[in-house]
Amino acid sequence: MKSNVIINADISKGKINKNIYGQFAEHLGRCIYEGLWVGQDSPIENTEGIRNDVIAALKKLSIPVLRWPGGCFADEYHWKDGIGPKETRKRMVNTHWGGVVENNHFGTHEFFKLCEMLDAEPYICGNVGSGTVQEMSEWVEYMTFGGESPMANLRQANGKEEPWKLKYFGVGNENWGCGGNMRPEYYADLYRRYQTYVRNYGDNRIFRIAGGANVDDYRWTEALMREAGHLMDGLSLHYYTIPGKWEDKRHALGFDEAEWFETMQKSLYMDVLITRHSAIMDRYDPDKRVGLIIDEWGTWFLAEPGTNPGFLYQQNTIRDALVAALHLHIFHSHNDRVQMTNIAQMVNVLQAMILTEGSKMVLTPTYHVFEMFKIHQDAEALSVETASGSYEWDGVSIPQVSVSASKAPSGDIHISLCNTDPNNEAKITTQIRGIESRGEAEGVILAAANMQAHNTFEDPERVKPEAFHGFKKEGGVLEITLPPMSVAVIKL
Numbered sequence: 001m002k003s004n005v006i007i008n009a010d011i012s013k014g015k016i017n018k019n020i021y022g023q024f025a026e027h028l029g030r031c032i033y034e035g036l037w038v039g040q041d042s043p044i045e046n047t048e049g050i051r052n053d054v055i056a057a058l059k060k061l062s063i064p065v066l067r068w069p070g071g072c073f074a075d076e077y078h079w080k081d082g083i084g085p086k087e088t089r090k091r092m093v094n095t096h097w098g099g100v101v102e103n104n105h106f107g108t109h110e111f112f113k114l115c116e117m118l119d120a121e122p123y124i125c126g127n128v129g130s131g132t133v134q135e136m137s138e139w140v141e142y143m144t145f146g147g148e149s150p151m152a153n154l155r156q157a158n159g160k161e162e163p164w165k166l167k168y169f170g171v172g173n174e175n176w177g178c179g180g181n182m183r184p185e186y187y188a189d190l191y192r193r194y195q196t197y198v199r200n201y202g203d204n205r206i207f208r209i210a211g212g213a214n215v216d217d218y219r220w221t222e223a224l225m226r227e228a229g230h231l232m233d234g235l236s237l238h239y240y241t242i243p244g245k246w247e248d249k250r251h252a253l254g255f256d257e258a259e260w261f262e263t264m265q266k267s268l269y270m271d272v273l274i275t276r277h278s279a280i281m282d283r284y285d286p287d288k289r290v291g292l293i294i295d296e297w298g299t300w301f302l303a304e305p306g307t308n309p310g311f312l313y314q315q316n317t318i319r320d321a322l323v324a325a326l327h328l329h330i331f332h333s334h335n336d337r338v339q340m341t342n343i344a345q346m347v348n349v350l351q352a353m354i355l356t357e358g359s360k361m362v363l364t365p366t367y368h369v370f371e372m373f374k375i376h377q378d379a380e381a382l383s384v385e386t387a388s389g390s391y392e393w394d395g396v397s398i399p400q401v402s403v404s405a406s407k408a409p410s411g412d413i414h415i416s417l418c419n420t421d422p423n424n425e426a427k428i429t430t431q432i433r434g435i436e437s438r439g440e441a442e443g444v445i446l447a448a449a450n451m452q453a454h455n456t457f458e459d460p461e462r463v464k465p466e467a468f469h470g471f472k473k474e475g476g477v478l479e480i481t482l483p484p485m486s487v488a489v490i491k492l
């Protein structure tokens, strides 16, 4: 199929907020425990209990922001259980996720250490569902108050003299569901009340994020913006890409082309959701002060056979790489409203960057897309016009290619492209206008021989980026041939 693309290098579409490349780590399955935290006494090499191999790999992604401790876990988490000497920390049951014992060894201090090691901004999600206003307010005081106060004194007694800097704070999670089964008007009132006590101490300024809608619940967005829009900096949105039905999920491996197609189609639905939620937000906030914060997204398949279904551990194929690339392109194109997103989740859960098994770890195809695309972080989005060929399945068609481009502060232009069609290559004539000299071009590509291609502990490099030479450059025109089911980045 043939596609035509025009990149207007002289038309800026604003900055691509680096926080679009954010991540999420919940106390769920083996994300925190085993995936990130192994404890000081582990034979796995660690720094203060945090595993070194995983951190070294994650650092290559330049993760801008990390959301914690949930998810559904956040509305059952009582932060005081996770501070002080480890041996006296309360043990609790993680009722949402597998009914396992949570020993609270990973708490506030450990989370800030993790963020410091990753050089990522912490984004903490507070407990509205089962927590009090006092508990939330004291957590913020514990973390950010610099003077003398009961919570600042407690923090100091636990070995942290100076307060931390905390920018992002979520007031509850999925309050329409696991976070309290509330009606939007009721949650809007609670949001108003709880956020009042999320104080700015000293020069710490908190960006307050209200719990947002599930998928296409526009009534939720409408009520929140109407009742509380003026008291928030961000409003969240959750949408997972789930082929099949929620109650009849499909396998991460062993799927056919019908499921491949449906997965691509459902990824593209993110564009519709953002457009519609943003239209509501525009009515209450025409200056786009309030960010749309998509703090959970990604694929959700059946847990791998033989694993605890409550741990949400799934493999990750070239299909996930396409899902990631399509989403990131959609987020770029809505960078006027979308200020942050957090893929679910960082390690061992849902659409993960990294899978671990004991001391072994493997990088997923999704990891590689985040690594290849990091050049878009905080770069200037360029205007891109795409007339895509189509990928058809069973009488329905979607665009075969998706393209995004940005200009880095160095002047380099990066074009990222993907081909959703698992059978046919894409021929893309790309005209670059609006710049004089374009220099040399070089490329990198993530491709695979079949739809289920993935990395395993035994074969960790089956899907990995390679140098890309499938293009010819003549003056301002690039003739690109993108193999089936691939993601590429070309640098000019």
Ligand code: AHR
Residues within 6 Å of the ligand: 026, 070, 071, 072, 073, 173, 174, 296, 344, 345, 350
């Ligand atoms: O990411 C897994 C779960 O999905 C989160 O805990 C919850 O917020 C959502 O339903």
